[in-house]
Amino acid sequence: MARSRLTPERESELYEAVLDLLREVGYDGLTMDAVAGRTHSSKATLYRQWGSKPELVAKALRHNKPAGLAEIDTGSLRGDFHAMLERTDDCQMEKDSALMRGLAHAVHENPELHRALRELLIEPEMSEFDEVLRRAVDRGEVSADNPALKLLPHMLFGAFVARPLIEDRPVDRAFLAVYVDAVVLPSLGV
Amino acid sequence: MARSRLTPERESELYEAVLDLLREVGYDGLTMDAVAGRTHSSKATLYRQWGSKPELVAKALRHNKPAGLAEIDTGSLRGDFHAMLERTDDCQMEKDSALMRGLAHAVHENPELHRALRELLIEPEMSEFDEVLRRAVDRGEVSADNPALKLLPHMLFGAFVARPLIEDRPVDRAFLAVYVDAVVLPSLGV
Known part of the structure; x- marks a missing residue:
């Protein structure tokens, strides 16, 4: 997967937003639209970068771990x-x-x-x-x-x-x- | 609470139906209407007997325990x-x-x-x-x-x-x- 266009800071920001949404609305309530909206990114970028919602959520959780x-x-x-x-x-x-x-x-x-x-x-x-x-x-x-x-x-x-x-x-x-x-x-x- | 109108068999049946619904649709998806529908009872009976959905669910779970x-x-x-x-x-x-x-x-x-x-x-x-x-x-x-x-x-x-x-x-x-x-x-x- 090409990750070159996201800086580590930007990636962190995205993961934080995913975790915030997860706490607020739960997994079923979390949509790629909501992630795109909150992070001011396009859904196309999200799918290119992470492939799917489950993968995005799993990576966000891993990012959260010490x-x-x-x-x-x-x-x-x-x-x-x-x-x-x-x-x-x-x-x-x-x-x-x-x-x-x-x-x-x-x-x-x-x-x-x-x-x-x-x-x-x-x-x-x-x-x-x-x-x-x-x-x-x-x-x-x-x-x-x-x-x-x-x-x-x-x-x-x-x-x-x-x-x-x-x-x-x-x-x-x-x-x-x-x-x-x-x-x-x-x-x-x- | 007056329980006199329900036989133990009927009470069991109701609890089983609540647990089935709980497995099928989850707590949030479970409605008193659905319980009433599946058990052919009136919502008024359910509320009179159990007071509220949380109480009905808790009693159904307790009934399920050995x-x-x-x-x-x-x-x-x-x-x-x-x-x-x-x-x-x-x-x-x-x-x-x-x-x-x-x-x-x-x-x-x-x-x-x-x-x-x-x-x-x-x-x-x-x-x-x-x-x-x-x-x-x-x-x-x-x-x-x-x-x-x-x-x-x-x-x-x-x-x-x-x-x-x-x-x-x-x-x-x-x-x-x-x-x-x-x-x-x-x-x-x-």
Whole structure:
């Protein structure tokens, strides 16, 4: 795909607008027309650049993620998890949680969105987590055959999505730090 | 509320119709007119009996739940969890998972639904889990100050909702049994 005509700043602006719209109207309500309108670009540019709405949304979400989780390497698994938490502020987490709730529903009805999210967001992020876990296994902190190694995304997703639903409280760093220490690390035998 | 005019069979039928509609059109798409139409009842009856759409939906969901989780008492926490899993079949779980994904989104935009679900579904179910956990604490299986005691719903919700999203596979009994053994019990120190 030819991306040469968009500066990184312009691309960022577009992704921010997509995420704002996603929070305001949800995936089904988001139209390429609305993105074009809000960003003062043409629909032709959007389609040339991103191909489709699911791809645009998945790339916007990926853009939103702090890069290079796998580069965090504090020397202990607990240190790595807590360093990850340090990198996101509470306000951002609350926004992410709302987006994830909306998307968990939307992917159910939009297989194309599901595919784009898996390919562009879920799988790359899982690879980064796998890298952090692999180092813990190499250090001997976690047993290589611990079945919880494959369940980390499920545990974290539960923390993110369930707290607002069950406790009626937003997800924040303090809660996730407790969850990591009380659920994630014990399941991994750390 | 006067419930005298509905037999338990008729009430069941109504709840089933509400859940079918919920799966077909989602919470926002579900109207009291559609419920009345499908069940050949009058809207006046529905409102007299349930007061509002959020209350009707919450009661239909509660009706759908296997009763008396707290009565399961096998003598060990692991036994209790696995006995709970035995009580639901895979097909039912897949349906529940789809409903939960839809509702996680809907409650975000419908505080009245959130309130009804918390009061009629989430809190009663959490009380039942608390009872099962309390017995494990009394038996000395789980330490009374284990922080994971308060995080069980989050762990389970993650397993239910994340598997289709992350692995593109439905939730089934075999997966939940692995999750209970690999995540839930270790976090509780069992």
